[in-house]
Amino acid sequence: MSLFVREKGFYKSFFWLTIIIGMQNLISVGVNLSDNVMLGGYSESALSGVALANQIQFLLHMLVMGVCEGLVIMSSRFWGAKDLGTIQKAASIGMRMAILLSIVLWIIVFFFPDEVLSLFTKEQSVIAAGVEYLRIICFSYIFFAVTSSLLASLRSVETVKIAFVVSLSTLVINICLNYVLIYGHWGFPELGISGSAIATLTARIIECLVVIVYVKRFDRKIQLKLQNFLQFDRQLFKQYIRVGSPILLSNTIWGLAMAAQTAILGHMGEAAIAANSIATTIFQLVTVIVYASASATAVLIGKTIGEGSMDKIVSYAKTLQILYILLGLLTGAVLFLIKDLVLGFYSISDEAKTLALHFMTVLSITVVGTAYQMPALTGIVRSGGDTRFVLYNDLIFMWLIVLPSSALCAFVFNLSPLVIFICLKSDQILKCFVAIVKVNRYKWIRAFNS
Template identity: 60%
Template sequence: MSILVKEKSFYRTLFPLIAVIALQNVITFVVALADNVMLGMYSETALSGAALVNQIQFLLQMVVGGIGEGMIVMTSRFWGAKDISSIKKTTAIGMLLGIVIAAAMWAAVFFMPGEVLSLFTFEQAVIGEGTQYMQIVCFSYVFFTINSILLASLRSVETVKIGFAVSIISLGVNIFLNYMLIFGNLGAPGLGSRGAAIATLTARIVEMGITCIYAFRIDRKIRLKVRDLLRISKGIFRQYIRVGTPVIVSGAMWGVAMAIQAAILGHMGAAAIAANSIAAAVFEVVTVVAYASASAAAVVIAKTLGEGKKEMVRPYTRTLQVIFLLIGAVTGLLLFLLKDAIVGLYSITPETKRLALEFMTILSVTVVGTAYQMPALTGIVRGGGDTKFVMINDLIFMWGIVLPISAMAAFLWSWSPVLVFICLKADQILKCFVAVIKVNRYRWVKQID
């Protein structure tokens, strides 16, 4: 029995999906990295303030991403069965949920910025810079959500190039406006943190506008109309709640957990905040292929089941696991080799530089586990219809093990930021053992009717 599938159509579907989704994601993360680098050149305090606000943005990304991934589990199967009407109905439900959540988060951070940021740090200078950034950038939440839901719907029918094109344009807009508004170039006022926030908001508006034009005017697969998003099917809604709720909850728990991780490090000083911001931003960029492989795997597995080709699930799963491991090895090596050059771009204190390099060294090891277990569970297992398992697994590891131990290490045992960081990332290796057993038992293939 061969480990790797020899069917060329499998690779012709998988690799273009991974490549384009990865390119789209890398551009999206480079936008955040550009904010980090430019604010780091402007002021370490501004960098730290924006970093805390980005933890809130990350929570929104995880929740909206969960809504999108829950959609993909269903819409990819509908695509395999050529049920376009159900794809439209599922997209309408995802859009409604996403906009409600984005609006609620906007209200919370706009009206209570100081209270929200004080959850992460007691540094008043950092809170002040973060407030300036947050009260502008929060207006991007709804635009970001609409764009993300539409792109998730298009991705489920294997339309991914538009996402890459939109991200490229967004990157250009963001970097150009950062250059103008952070430092006061080309006759513009130097606004620092507020300039970065205006640049991000403008980029989000532009990308949403382009995606809407494509989805409503150009796309010929779904042929979505605005009126389609105003009709909620009770039957599809019940189905989505059953399938999608665990994915949304899992995303929300993960987003909150990352915010708590930032808060734990944030209470260890401004240097730890800045170092974690740098390491996290770089990590997101170099792991885009791993995250793209999860999305691609979910589409491939769900579509295969929608087409009624259940016998192909086992060989596809074996091949995907080999690909995940190779991606992890390459990503870890890349992160390790690039860390010095990237940290050298920042105008930071020697202590922050040392911590950032140590954090990235740790991540270059744990990313191998991330690149295997994350797409195995959130891609293969979710794509097969078992959406509850990942939620339960994250609940046990993150909330039952990692966060309690890390909090005690930081506040009770007074461990160093590096040792606390190791505790925070240990689950990425531990989850691999669970993933190997779960994936290769094949009990995750479920009906979603």
């Protein structure tokens, strides 16, 4: 068997989906980056406060994406089998679950913002700034949930252009409103952190409305209607829970783990919080293609299994692994080369700037591991039907190895933020050894009822 797939259609589908989803992700990250950069030029306390508040947004993102990934895995198989009626029912289930999770998180954040942010740091100036931002931005959670679930349904049937257009409009709106509301340009009042939150909330509302209009007026594949969301298929819901609950749990513990990582660094001072925020945001910016490759893989593998073309799966998996490594090497090189340039946009202390440089250097190495193991496990293994493995893998690495060792380094041995950051990111390399074995045994190919 040849190492590389020789079908032009495979490469066309993979790179088309990866590029379009990557551009969407790039623009989505750009929304956070615009907040990050503009507030970084406003004050370090504002930057740090919003960085902590965005950990709640990240947790919401992981929860909603957990729902959406389960939806994509199921619906892409139905798309391969041309079963549009079941895709409509699955979309209804995904929408309900995403909205429910967003409401629960909104209640917690709106009524207990101080208590939530106090879990990350004891710096009162940072907490105060974060609360100011959080009380406004939390109203965007439901709009984000609706938008994400609708786009996931469209992505499962290979409709991805609309997500790019929506994300681009959101970015433009957010940047313009950030400019006028944070600093008070063009006759608007100077609102600082509140202005940034209002800008993002407005952008989220508009993007939600655009997606709803597209689904109602222009989509010709799924043809979703309001009555689809009023119906409930109990049997399909049970199937969704069986397939999707491990993904949701995995994303939940990952989101909580990221919050725990921020809390560990947050207790080391404002400079460490700011440096981590900058490094993480730039990392997200340059790794959009990496994460997009996982989403593209989920659609391709799911659709291929749905079509019944099981003979193609092995060669697809081998080729994809090579592509992941090449993407990782490219991404690592880009991150390393731009790290000095991007820090010129921030007005932060020398300590925070030095830490950010060190953090980005570490990430430029570990991203090679991320680029391989993340799409291999969440793209190939999950979409192949083994949705529980990633959950168990994350539990072991993150909660039994990474977080305990990092906490010991921070609170017992009092080591430097750089050493702690290396510990926090070590799993990205360690998971590669597990991914190599798991993917190449091919025991992850299974039906939903397995």
